[in-house]
Amino acid sequence: xxxxxxxxxxxxxxxxxxxxxxxxxxxxxxxxxxxxxxxxxxxxxxxxxxxxxxxxxxxxxxxxxxxxxxxxxxxxxxxxxxxxxxxxxxxxxxxxxxxxxxxxxxxxxxxxxxxxxxxxxxxxxxxxxxxxxxxxxxxxxxxxxxxxxxxxxxxxxxxxxxxxxxxxxxxxxxxxxxxxxxxxxxxxxxxxxxxxxxxxxxxxxxxxxxxxxxxxxxxxxxxxxxxxxxxxxxxxxxxxxxxxxxxxxxxxxxxxxxxxxxxxxxxxxx
Amino acid sequence: xxxxxxxxxxxxxxxxxxxxxxxxxxxxxxxxxxxxxxxxxxxxxxxxxxxxxxxxxxxxxxxxxxxxxxxxxxxxxxxxxxxxxxxxxxxxxxxxxxxxxxxxxxxxxxxxxxxxxxxxxxxxxxxxxxxxxxxxxxxxxxxxxxxxxxxxxxxxxxxxxxxxxxxxxxxxxxxxxxxxxxxxxxxxxxxxxxxxxxxxxxxxxxxxxxxxxxxxxxxxxxxxxxxxxxxxxxxxxxxxxxxxxxxxxxxxxxxxxxxxxxxxxxxxxxxxxxxxxxxxxxxxxxxxxxxxxxxxxxxxxxxxxxxxxxxxxxxxxxxxxxxxxxxxxxxxxxxxxx
Numbered sequence: 001x002x003x004x005x006x007x008x009x010x011x012x013x014x015x016x017x018x019x020x021x022x023x024x025x026x027x028x029x030x031x032x033x034x035x036x037x038x039x040x041x042x043x044x045x046x047x048x049x050x051x052x053x054x055x056x057x058x059x060x061x062x063x064x065x066x067x068x069x070x071x072x073x074x075x076x077x078x079x080x081x082x083x084x085x086x087x088x089x090x091x092x093x094x095x096x097x098x099x100x101x102x103x104x105x106x107x108x109x110x111x112x113x114x115x116x117x118x119x120x121x122x123x124x125x126x127x128x129x130x131x132x133x134x135x136x137x138x139x140x141x142x143x144x145x146x147x148x149x150x151x152x153x154x155x156x157x158x159x160x161x162x163x164x165x166x167x168x169x170x171x172x173x174x175x176x177x178x179x180x181x182x183x184x185x186x187x188x189x190x191x192x193x194x195x196x197x198x199x200x201x202x203x204x205x206x207x208x209x210x211x212x213x214x215x216x217x218x219x220x221x222x223x224x225x226x227x228x229x230x231x232x233x234x235x236x237x238x239x240x241x242x243x244x245x246x247x248x249x250x251x252x253x254x255x256x257x258x259x260x261x262x263x264x265x266x267x268x269x270x
Numbered sequence: 271x272x273x274x275x276x277x278x279x280x281x282x283x284x285x286x287x288x289x290x291x292x293x294x295x296x297x298x299x300x301x302x303x304x305x306x307x308x309x310x311x312x313x314x315x316x317x318x319x320x321x322x323x324x325x326x327x328x329x330x331x332x333x334x335x336x337x338x339x340x341x342x343x344x345x346x347x348x349x350x351x352x353x354x355x356x357x358x359x360x361x362x363x364x365x366x367x368x369x370x371x372x373x374x375x376x377x378x379x380x381x382x383x384x385x386x387x388x389x390x391x392x393x394x395x396x397x398x399x400x401x402x403x404x405x406x407x408x409x410x411x412x413x414x415x416x417x418x419x420x421x422x423x424x425x426x427x428x429x430x431x432x433x434x435x436x437x438x439x440x441x442x443x444x445x446x447x448x449x450x451x452x453x454x455x456x457x458x459x460x461x462x463x464x465x466x467x468x469x470x471x472x473x474x475x476x477x478x479x480x481x482x483x484x485x486x487x488x489x490x491x492x493x494x495x496x497x498x499x500x501x502x503x504x505x506x507x508x509x510x511x512x513x514x515x516x517x518x519x520x521x522x523x524x525x526x527x528x529x530x531x532x533x534x535x536x537x538x539x540x541x542x543x544x545x546x547x548x549x550x551x552x553x554x555x556x557x558x559x560x561x562x563x564x565x566x567x568x569x570x571x572x573x574x575x576x577x578x579x580x581x582x583x584x585x586x587x588x589x590x591x592x593x594x595x596x597x598x599x600x601x602x603x604x605x606x607x608x
Contacts, residue, residue: 031443042431063452064451064452065450065453068450070443071449074443078433101439112434151470154471154474157475
């Protein structure tokens with residue numbers, strides 16, 4: 001009881017406990033050991049699996065940083081657990097969409113999923129973002145910067161109203177343009193976070209899972225091709241042991257909950 | 271015809287010369303050898319696993335004289351004691367005749383168990399009528415020691431599945447206790463703070479503007495004047511007047527003033543006289559002082575243009591026009607319009 005209270009207190013204060021730091025050290029040691037055993041894949045895989053479980057344990061304890069989830073994803077990936085790797089990467093991506101390793105490794109994991117889906121059914125979502133539009137990390141510092149820019153733009157416009165010097169007008173309009181662009185980008189990132197809350201991510205954990213038209217084995221299959229392991233979808237509804245999903249291609253159907261990983265916050269997990 | 275008959279008779283004679291081995295007591299291993307022979311064995315390898323093949327060679331050589339009849343290949347499978355120790359197979363070829371008086375017979379033996387310690391002596395039977403015309407002679411090919419081992423268990427070697435291929439970043443991990451953060455991924459403040467952030471800066475700017483108006487009334491007035499587009503254009507045009515030749519400056523100042531009055535006070539006359547300007551200003555409620563100032567300026571411009579009397583130099587003419595415009599902008603009736 002006192003241990004739990006200490007953990008809660010440590011989390012509230014934002015300082016990791018010694019036990020958590022020890023877990024982290026163990027996870028990193030296991031990962032490093034796995035890398036050292038690369039020439040002996042079976043032993044390396046066991047080490048990566050252990051590292052992944054330790055990282056996941058830390059995540060379950062309430063720690064959530066893009067780096068931690070990237071580590072967890074890498075460990076699952078190298079332990080040949082593609083669905084859990086994708087889930088970890090996607091969680092990290094929500095925290096920091098600018099993390100370069102997360103993006104590259106998630107792309108590699110999705111490529112492997114596509115290799116297992118010759119028909120393309122259940123293929124990963126395609127990023128609709130314009131390639132020229134930079135990603136923004138929804139960090140407090142950046143938001144504060146734009147808030148200050150917004151205020152300065154107002155000051156420049158007011159000054160222009162007072163003295164009618166064109167320079168102030170140009171400054172004010174430039175600032176407001178930047179703020180508008182930033183707001184749009186924030187809105188796009190925020191929409192992903194919101195979407196992830198309302199319709200959590202679901203990753204198919206097994207091969208051969210059939211997407212059905214209803215919540216039961218008696219219902220016909222939505223597609224003759226089963227979903228590939230690692231296919232990503234959004235959770236629309238849960239009825240008993242069945243999940244209603246929407247795939248990135250827009251297909252809606254049901255799968256047994258036992259064959260899927262759901263991105264729920266640690267407090268909501270079973 | 272004659273030689274053929276001679277050859278046939280010779281052959282018949284020769285056949286009759288080979289003695290017939292007796293049927294009585296003929297050994298099962300006897301394979302037709304007539305003459306005197308010795309036998310030897312050769313086995314390769316001598317160290318084998320159970321049921322693995324040993325190539326056995328039975329070599330038979332004529333000891334003396336001529337082979338009256340070439341030996342055949344003895345059938346070792348009739349040897350029950352040998353059968354109990356080995357599986358016996360026949361390879362291809364099964365025999366050879368490497369030299370004139372030497373014959374080789376080949377066998378493949380597979381030891382049945384690790385109990386087999388050697389290959390026993392193999393008897394070779396032949397019929398030598400010069401020794402005993404009614405019986406068979408026997409010689410032994412000396413046995414060979416063998417080492418038979420347990421079979422090595424066949425383990426199917428499955429090549430290890432390599433680690434998944436991926437970018438180099440797959441093997442890179444972040445380190446340090448800074449990983450143990452609790453980021454939420456959200457920085458949107460609450461609705462109240464967001465509204466405050468959106469409305470606060472413009473509200474603060476409004477307050478600033480009001481205070482600024484109180485603290486700097488002249489600056490306010492100047493700004494208001496600058497806000498009059500007609501006045502702004504007129505003042506700008508007056509600044510360029512000085513660049514004209516002196517004889518054209520009076521005319522230009524008058525035109526600038528007239529355009530200003532047309533835009534700002536709806537003066538419709540294209541080339542008004544000073545009196546027409548005075549009347550128009552009066553109708554628009556311009557104070558007498560300013561009105562007189564403008565009329566005087568018009569007269570000055572006319573006088574300068576048409577050379578009547580002595581009047582101010584051109585720079586002071588355009589400066590005076592600027593002051594008159596500012597004075598007009600300060601008139602209450604115009605200030606209300608802007």
